[in-house]
Amino acid sequence: MKEISSSRIYEILGDEFKNIYIVDCASQCVYAFKESLKLPGFSQSMKYNDAMNQYIDDRVYESNRDMLRMALSFHSLYTRLEKTEQFNIHYQSKSDSEVHFMYTHFGRIMDGNRLDKIIIGFANEDLDIRRNNLDMVNNTIVPSGLRRKVLIVEDNEINREILKETLKDDYDILEAINGEEGLKILSQNYKDISIILLDVVMPVCDGFEFLNRQKSDSLLASVPVIVTTGNNSQEDELKCLGLGAVDFITKPYNARIVKSRIDSVIKLRESSMTLAAIERDELTGLYTRQAFYHHARTFIDFISNKNCHVVVLDVADFKLINGTYGTKKGNDVLVYLANAFRYYGKNGLLTRYEGDQLLGLFHSDEHIDVEKIEKNLYKIVEDAPIPNIRIKVGIYENVDKNLQIPIICDRALMAVKSISKDFKTNVAFFTKEMNQKQLAQRQMENEFKSAILNKEFKVYYQPKYDVKTEQIVGAEALVRWQKQDGEIISPGKFIPLFERDGLVVQLDTYVFENVCQFQHYRIQNNLPIVPISVNLSRASIHFSHVVAKYVEIVEQNEIPFDCVPLELTESAALYSQQIATITEQLVKAGFILHMDDFGSGYSSLTSLNELKFSTVKLDKSLIDYINQNRGKKIIQQAIDLGHGLDMKVVAEGVETKYQRDCLEKMRCDEIQGFYYSKPLKEEDFISLASY
Structure with missing residues (x-):
């Protein structure tokens, strides 16, 4: 591949990126230019789609993967860079037992009128989006010390002024005169923007294109959009809703309606954010216990015609692991086990039940294969972040669906507890004798x-x-x-x-x-x-x-x-x-x-x-x-x-x-x-x- 000077790379990307890759469009191969965080198994030269799929599987948070696969396919990337010099994609990555907020910058190098090279830079933008940096204001989540921000994307100056005057007492206002500028502002401020008011008819980049491009970035897509329009075209409404808009406001603006719609959408979004924070364990991404209890009852009722099983993974002597290797390494072990649990329990409802106990509810009419579980455990232990960990498994097979969810879980916990001191046995099933013993x-x-x-x-x-x-x-x-x-x-x-x-x-x-x-x-x-x-x-x-x-x-x-x-x-x-x-x-x-x-x-x-x-x-x-x-x-x-x-x-x-x-x-x-x-x-x- 023809050499590209460092100055040319930095001219396109700047010097803030940890990883920089160069894609040769003719061969569709990707090369590492600067790589402080090398991908596992990354060779000097890989096909672009293979490299991106590997990156997505290894590093990208589960809920963002499908979106990235579509947005970052070579065809999609090539087509987009033919039209624009550069753009960003925002997503969440998971490493070091934590969720990181990342963005990838894409730039192009042309050979005459032909797209010759694609330059890709990966950067971490962890600022203050994490839940523990958020304050509760009026029972909703607001970034600490800030008023909510509204982004107005509108080419008509009079309409922008009307909206600013209507909202200025309650919100901080950001403005863009077209969709292209609006996407740039959104990309830089999406963590703080509570809602977007988007005009449909604009030059350079209209509302439809704005929504389409916003949708391709999971973090930008998380900001709700209310479309403002001067015509009452039902066809336009349906098209915008299909692209992700949440509501419509017609012109001319009625101040009370504008405020009411914005307030309703923001409250709905922030309630969802609060629920997500309560539902998911911050370290492993699995359900919290209380969220699991809630969803488990629905899960069981929905599949009333099938057998259900509860499986518990327990790390033996976990305190010793923390004491020997440190808390961070202990967290690495839990994250690793949570990911392994997801892999082997794809169809289950999973929770971090206790500090070092992971629990899953599964449905299957097949008898549980202990030999298969033993083989999976062996593989999990072999690939663990630290050597010689011991994992115990407790199983409550064919659960009594009439029991309360905590009691159902307790029975699997009884099973795993029965072998906690047994060095020879790794899998145990709940028995009636265990239940009688607990009752006694x-x-x-x-x-x-x-x-x-x-x-x-x-x-x-x-x-x-x-x-x-x-x-x-x-x-x-x-x-x-x-x-x-x-x-x-x-x-x-x-x-x-x-x-x-x-x-x-x-x-x-x-x-x-x-x-x-x-x-x-x-x-x-x-x-x-x-x-x-x-x-x-x-x-x-x-x-x-x-x-x-x-x-x-x-x-x-x-x-x-x-x-x-x-x-x-x-x-x-x-x-x-x-x-x-x-x-x-x-x-x-x-x-x-x-x-x-x-x-x-x-x-x-x-x-x-x-x-x-x-x-x-x-x-x-x-x-x-x-x-x-x-x-x-x-x-x-x-x-x-x-x-x-x-x-x-x-x-x-x-x-x-x-x-x-x-x-x-x-x-x-x-x-x-x-x-x-x-x-x-x-x-x-x-x-x-x-x-």
């Missing part, structure tokens, strides 16, 4: 308050035995739920639930108060006591007034702090500055701290070093390996570690004589487990302890 959990939550008032939670005591003397030297307080009808609910059902919803803080306090009252009774009646440890959950540790509350309970019962040690699970005691501060306050107040469940997973040696524990309790999962050589060595090292840090060592979950004898040889201090005793009711514990 909600019932437990609803009954919690009355259960506390009615003292349905019973404190049980599991003795701790000295290994050498085999005498009871302490106990751990555990809780059971015995309902008034006699039903007993396992702690494995209600403790994890209450830990998730925060009710465990009240339950911890309830148990601690009961144990303190038990110790108070023993002391007041001159009966012997042994330390009874009480569990302090993760949620309670983070409760802001936990130290003051527990100190108050001890002082009210007039008992020594060391007779109610506090047990912190290993995971709850993972070292942090907040945990360090709380534990230091507890120790300073007089409490003795035990690390519970050591060896169950985290094994935080930092916590043992930094936090002031007096006792470490070896978890049952560790003791179960005592019959293996490696397991025995690990347990021995754990005991030696505890002693080396001047701590007592208690072994939990001891069930056999062999385990007990091994622990004695290893110089473990205390044993707790079914070998000696299961958790006991208060009266049984007193009887067994013989005090």
